[in-house]
Amino acid sequence: MTVPLYETVKRHITDAIAAGRYGPGAKLPSESELVNALSVSRMTVNRALRELTRDGVIIRVQGVGSFVNQARPNPNLAEVRDIRDIIAARGGRHACRVLAADTALLDADQADLFEDAIGVPVFHLLLLHFEDDRPLQLERRLVRRDFAPDLLSHDFTQASLFEILHAIAPISELEHVVEAALPDDEEIGNLAMPAGQPVLRIRRRTWVGHRVVTLGWLSHPGDRYRVAVRLRPEDIRAGQRA
Amino acid sequence: MTVPLYETVKRHITDAIAAGRYGPGAKLPSESELVNALSVSRMTVNRALRELTRDGVIIRVQGVGSFVNQARPNPNLAEVRDIRDIIAARGGRHACRVLAADTALLDADQADLFEDAIGVPVFHLLLLHFEDDRPLQLERRLVRRDFAPDLLSHDFTQASLFEILHAIAPISELEHVVEAALPDDEEIGNLAMPAGQPVLRIRRRTWVGHRVVTLGWLSHPGDRYRVAVRLRPEDIRAGQRA
DNA sequence: GAGTGGTCTAGACCACTTC
DNA sequence: AAGTGGTCTAGACCACTCC
Numbered sequence: 001m002t003v004p005l006y007e008t009v010k011r012h013i014t015d016a017i018a019a020g021r022y023g024p025g026a027k028l029p030s031e032s033e034l035v036n037a038l039s040v041s042r043m044t045v046n047r048a049l050r051e052l053t054r055d056g057v058i059i060r061v062q063g064v065g066s067f068v069n070q071a072r073p074n075p076n077l078a079e080v081r082d083i084r085d086i087i088a089a090r091g092g093r094h095a096c097r098v099l100a101a102d103t104a105l106l107d108a109d110q111a112d113l114f115e116d117a118i119g120v121p122v123f124h125l126l127l128l129h130f131e132d133d134r135p136l137q138l139e140r141r142l143v144r145r146d147f148a149p150d151l152l153s154h155d156f157t158q159a160s161l162f163e164i165l166h167a168i169a170p171i172s173e174l175e176h177v178v179e180a181a182l183p184d185d186e187e188i189g190n191l192a193m194p195a196g197q198p199v200l201r202i203r204r205r206t207w208v209g210h211r212v213v214t215l216g217w218l219s220h221p222g223d224r225y226r227v228a229v230r231l232r233p234e235d236i237r238a239g240q241r242a
Numbered sequence: 243m244t245v246p247l248y249e250t251v252k253r254h255i256t257d258a259i260a261a262g263r264y265g266p267g268a269k270l271p272s273e274s275e276l277v278n279a280l281s282v283s284r285m286t287v288n289r290a291l292r293e294l295t296r297d298g299v300i301i302r303v304q305g306v307g308s309f310v311n312q313a314r315p316n317p318n319l320a321e322v323r324d325i326r327d328i329i330a331a332r333g334g335r336h337a338c339r340v341l342a343a344d345t346a347l348l349d350a351d352q353a354d355l356f357e358d359a360i361g362v363p364v365f366h367l368l369l370l371h372f373e374d375d376r377p378l379q380l381e382r383r384l385v386r387r388d389f390a391p392d393l394l395s396h397d398f399t400q401a402s403l404f405e406i407l408h409a410i411a412p413i414s415e416l417e418h419v420v421e422a423a424l425p426d427d428e429e430i431g432n433l434a435m436p437a438g439q440p441v442l443r444i445r446r447r448t449w450v451g452h453r454v455v456t457l458g459w460l461s462h463p464g465d466r467y468r469v470a471v472r473l474r475p476e477d478i479r480a481g482q483r484a
Numbered sequence: 485g486a487g488t489g490g491t492c493t494a495g496a497c498c499a500c501t502t503c
Numbered sequence: 504a505a506g507t508g509g510t511c512t513a514g515a516c517c518a519c520t521c522c
Binding site: 006043 | 509510511516518520521
């Protein structure tokens, strides 16, 4: 069991939504129907649907059924989520193109952000993610070569960079810095930016242990992508706890 | 069964953590221990612990155990910080001008965000914050009149809106949504935006109890203002015994 | 009453870590 | 080998909605 059954069930649903078989507000098959169709236990279906509910993909009403959520939730800045899941939650279909995958050495600015020396060897990746054939995210990444020596052997169009890196070691620390900026030439071309439109740019650093292992810039068309942070009561209470 | 069993189990754990019986990094009882101690099935314990993991309260490691997580989001964005504190932290001098302070009734879009009816009476504020005599933030706010009837009697150039509101009742929930946008006429004029430059706009909603009490838009010149989120999970093995 | 989701149980097999 | 969490099953009872 490399991939859990409930993940397969989740993917089954999100794929169907992305394919347009269930539009916003449409009623999804009931739990028992899914149990029969997929030959899994009800608890497994239930877990899949429960997670989709928490991710904002569907809405469930007791005694009525499950429905595709019409609201498009904003990705949360306080977590790292696969761009594929984000697009799925928006009801779109994801595709990815690898624009560059090569090696480089850190320059002065990059070394500063890596909290390391100039010249540290890294991999350089440039990925373009599409939502329904429209570019939504330009992903520029630098990854320490000594952290993931086999990185370039992966197929980035299939498994997300996040999955690949997380399989090596879990992220111990995360930083997002968000800015509104005028797009540079690379962003204008790849994201097909209309003249004058700004980009929402997120600089992400991830740590494993006490070492910065990746540095990335995620650029999005300002008119089609927002990010959110929401604190629930538990978090606020926890934050005040001595 | 008014309250689900797994909620009771979650509560049992969080209460014990809050009471200090398990400090940051401390090892929690195993699933089987909890099954015996609380006389519930393992699936119920498992669900409780899984949700606590999702909420960031604990960290689980297969083959090892469950541990209290210290990783609390403490980002700029995940808290309500007074703009004068932010400017002070940047080394600047703060000043504030009140551009408008009047009353209004919610329109359809606003009512949607307030999760309430059209026509609910609110106060409307428009404040401009300066850093060293340059405008840095345009603050547009709507505040429920029934939450703060005396709001307009305050001097907003002296006490921040946050201080005034927090004195009435503590915030129970908070949401920030960040976007990059082209400035509207109001933003261009007040923020003295150079032609073509985007604004970084933060939409903030705050709850008291289960009611949205304020809705605001904080706009900043894109080239002079960024927001950051940083999460610091701690090393599991660093913290041992409570 | 039929159908839905919400929850719970008692057991099972597995992967992983530690000794 | 022992203990841990990760997952899965086949049943069960319940609250709720709709007809």
